[in-house]
Amino acid sequence: MKIADLDIPGNVLLAPMANVTNLPFRLMCRRYGASITYSEMISADAVIYENQKTLVRGKSCEDERPLGIQIFGNSPEVMTKAALRIEEMYRPEIIDINFGCPARLLTKDGCGSALLRTPELIYEIVSSLSEELSTPVTAKIRILEDMEKTLEIAHLIESAGAAALTVHGRTRQQQYAGKANHDHVRRIKQELGIPVIANGDIFDELSAERVLEYTECDGIMIGRAAMGNPFLFKRISHYLETGEILEYRxxxxxxxxxxxxxxxxxxxxxxxxxxxxxxxxxxxxxxxxxxxxxxxxxxxxxxxxxxxxxxxxxxxxx
Structure with missing residues (x-):
């Protein structure tokens, strides 16, 4: 898979997860076959105020490269300033913008999936970062119940300069309950020219294959199923390459x-x-x-x- 000028070895990605995707865990997932890993999401405001607990989340090493760092916020100016600082400090291969987290901690401040209610602000944020950074900018969203409105946001993100888009097939209201709707993801992939990555309900070899085949996406992103289970990437990578289930104890x-x-x-x-x-x-x-x-x-x-x-x-x- 290729994002901007970055050649990524494979198409199975580790999702950014708060209190989960620290450096040791990311490194293990990479060794087991994750094509690229993402940091825990980082608050743009916390970067500006140089919060040390936040800054350690970007700690990396050469063995885990390529690395994506995900940020969240609701101000184009603050997020751009924070992203420039992250770019200088950590030199990530990708900077991802969180428009999908449904957690109350973020949405109450108008961040994460709350931004899906203001497509014009999403456009401003992506556009600002894309213009100012030399690092490829990507975004992650959740779907809306209305497919056309979801498509509108996806097109805005692409036109604003994003190099790729990850789509979680659940709405903000669903949180992590119910089933992911990959019909929206499939339609987005059909209409966008940039790489689209499917996320949601990918928990083993067969679900990985099923989502890839149905959505025809460029890649898949695995989140909660990988928590405490980095070996899942070995299993899925092996199956997608060989068609065989890997035996292990x-x-x-x-x-x-x-x-x-x-x-x-x-x-x-x-x-x-x-x-x-x-x-x-x-x-x-x-x-x-x-x-x-x-x-x-x-x-x-x-x-x-x-x-x-x-x-x-x-x-x-x-």
Missing amino acids: ECDQRIADLSEYFRLLEEFDLMHTVHIKAQAQWFTRGMRNGRHIRRSIAASESIEEILWNLDEMCKHAD
């Missing part, structure tokens, strides 16, 4: 991934930025004996104890 894989994640947090001095037990719960979500696993994690007093208890459960599950 889930319990062993999950523990190995959790151990590596903790190691990378230490390596990049980011252990203090995460809630260890919550992260462990994500990495073990969906495993057999889930209730016992959750209890074990909650009772553990160290990373070593978490991993030892999980390993013991794995052995008894054989």
